[in-house]
């Protein structure tokens with residue numbers, strides 16, 4: 001039995017579809033809304049709707065009982081933290097989280113941790129490291145990496161809450177560093193700045209870009225041994241980025257949080273108004289192959305970022321079920337075969353376009369980054 005927590009959510013609904021498409025099951029579909037769960041389960045052979053509440057520990061125990069894997073697509077992740085992970089492990093199930101990230105990793109990591117937990121099994125973080133790790137396997141040495149991720153997409157309530165909470169974690173260390181980059185093999189603050197109305201290859205619109213260096217980026221830079229690395233969040237439209245930038249630097253709590261979440265979700269809706277959603281991940285890597293300097297650019301596009309997140313989560317469940325992930329607490333990018341993930345994602349219905357440009361700069365216009 002594979003349990004999906006948050007099966008009624010933006011990611012969870014797609015995770016159910018993707019797990020079923022991959023032939024994984026039977027599935028237990030969890031959340032608080034019984035009617036919605038029944039409707040979703042009716043479409044999936046042998047699926048079991050299961051009403052539970054993460055705030056009710058007994059129901060969480062029942063939800064995890066008898067499962068081989070618990071996939072967490074519920075949110076906000078920064079409020080759930082290790083609640084579901086601990087229940088899953090206690091029930092003898094492996095735990096996979098499309099989010100989780102450093103706050104859950106910190107809480108689970110201890111000498112007596114007995115089980116399998118795979119965190120950051122989504123798109124960003126997740127695929128954002130797996131694609132460049134795959135690109136790096138094709139080079140003898142990696143010199144630099146620039147990543148551009150973003151697009152036009154609605155913003156779910158949990159994602160908005162996590163965006164806000166990730167700016168202020170409990171140990172005072174945020175999810176990452178704005179304006180920072182990786183230089184000479186280490187993190188450097190204030191080396192980059194945002195830019196407006198620029199052209200980025202593979203993005204069909206002029207966009208604004210904001211440099212942000214996360215814990216995931218630092219782990220990636222270390223793993224591929226890169227000298228220089230930049231990460232850019234890409235925004236199409238002004239509203240979401242304006243709201244988000246205004247919230248940075250001041251903690252949000254209580255009723256103010258509800259207002260802030262409503263503002264972010266509305267801003268994303270307005271940016272998207274009358275347009276087709278899309279999300280793109282673009283990686284430009286330089287390095288050395290057989291003594292020659294090379295430039296490689298990989299670009300991936302989806303019409304639904306939530307589906308792509310779910311696809312990666314389902315692939316991680318697949319790897320766990322196949323016995324390809326060992327025990328312990330890990331990030332998906334550290335334990336999955338990046339070539340296998342990229343090949344599977346490329347073939348999946350979540351991806352509408354994938355391109356790999358070898359030893360040439362993708363076409364750019366004047367004024368481009």
Ligand SMILES: NC(=O)c1ccc[n+]([C@@H]2O[C@H](COP(=O)([O-])OP(=O)(O)OC[C@H]3O[C@@H](n4cnc5c(N)ncnc54)[C@H](OP(=O)(O)O)[C@@H]3O)[C@@H](O)[C@H]2O)c1
Pocket residue numbers: 005006007008009010011012030031032033036052053054055073074075076077078098099120121122123124125126156157158159162163306309
């Ligand atoms: N790694 C990545 O690429 C990435 C990117 C974006 C988002 N995420 C993360 O993915 C997670 C899911 O996001 P989403 O956009 O799918 O969120 P969403 O649409 O707001 O859905 C949240 C889900 O959580 C469930 N839930 C909330 N509180 C619950 C509770 N107390 N007990 C049981 N279930 C509960 C909801 O079900 P009910 O309302 O039916 O209870 C719903 O199914 C979030 O943590 C988000 O930050 C990851």
